[in-house]
Amino acid sequence: MEHLFYLGTLIAVWIIVALAANLVIGYTGMMAMGQAAYLGVGAYVAATLNILLGVNFYVALLVASIASAVIAAVTLLPLLRIGGFYFALATLGVNFVFFDIFHNLGPRVEGSEGLYGLQLPGPFAFSGPRFATTLAIAIVCVLLCQRVVASPLGRALRATRDRPDALAALGKDPRRYQMIIWTLAGALTGLAGGLYAATLFYIDPTLFTLDASILILVYIGVGGLASTAGSVLGVILLIAFNESLRFVGLPSQFVGPLQQAMYGLLLIGLMIFRRRGLVGEYDFRE
């Protein structure tokens, strides 16, 4: 039961991350390949405030979300000057830079690579309530995202993705919508980062490498681009699939590499057979 609660909490956290990534990639067409950087910012800010400075966890969570949003906005400013393929490459660069920052400057508990020892309040102190609370937060995020994509803002995001030049000709600056959604995605991802720390009890820089960013792409790629349901579905299916590998009885040293290979094959299969993912509303062919 403990393990199921843990898995459920993990799924809820990644759903928030996937929702945010889908807002920028699926709805707005910004090829964000370094979202793990903002996840790391959220996790590090929340853990540092709570563990090293004794700040209340809820406050730490809020600050983590805001800090991540601000950092997302600041890092986007130079990226808005470049487009397409180069934008994607630059977001990878952001991921590498932040990994190095966590690795070299990130605070740590003495004798370890990272941070542990969170002081968690009631609902987060036990696995059952932690799952329930995290799930509730994820549901609020799902509702928020649905509201965003159904609103005039969501329409402008999709127009930005489809034809930014035509949107500009209609008097609307595509960069404005890119900035709004990137910042919102930063806030959500940062929030998820704080919750991630509370789920794992321990964070270190290796959690926020390119691997994590690619995992996010796989989640929304499988679930479906430009679809809230797709973000949720992709995370649930892949984490469940991942977990099922435990019961195959493989030697533990094979499980990790096998998982990576499976994700690779899954992505290749998707690109060939179903670019929209399971329930996606958009693919990159146009």
Added chain:
Amino acid sequence: MTSGNSGLRIDRLAMNFGGVFVFEDVSIEIPPGKVTACIGPNGAGKTTIINIVCGVFPPKAGDIFVDGVRLTGVRPFDTVRYGLCRSFQDVRIFPFLTAIENVLVAMPDQSGEGLAGLFLPRARAQERTNRDHARRLLQAVALESAAERPAGELPFGQQKLLSLLRAVATGARVLLLDEPATGVENDLIPRVVDLIRDLVKAEGRATFLVEHNIDLVRQVADQVCVLQGGRIIAAGDVRRVLDDEIVIREYLGQVYDA
């Protein structure tokens, strides 16, 4: 120039791309409430005029005024704030947006387009009003049955109508239409004509029309200028210019000899 509703004025515009001369000394008055057409052979620089007016690139010389306000050097997405909007020859529709969304997204000053607007009742009310307006625009060109279809799935002619509606929906006082009839199926041309007569010319809008279809120009334009060999060779009332001997010889050729 004094300000006020005086339309678009293109004043002694000159352009070249590197060593390639395009045109010089092009002056055109585009008054409100009228359609001013520009005709001329391919490569004469008609679309280039639109691109310069919309700030896509700066002219080599000359100026642009909207209602007396100097527009030269204004960036593309800002030109709409000056009351100016263009359509594209290659439509540039939003393919994954539905037809009605394509019209809606063009409407100005939507409070629902920011994060705060997500929770404002005012934004919802505005969206309802905009939706009614968009539906009326679609009805005007008999596209209401396609309202909820992704625009990318519509036939080219309907996409073109949609791209013109989109420009109208911005509420701009000056419209620049780049070959609205090119590529449109023959049976849809009357709808383009109606659209320009009923929607584009309405509300005293000033319209600059670049078009190859001389029939369409005859039907909707009030005045016309002919751009040929880098300069304006004739300008004025439609009937007078299109029946002008030089224009017929230089551009229209035998087709309109009768």
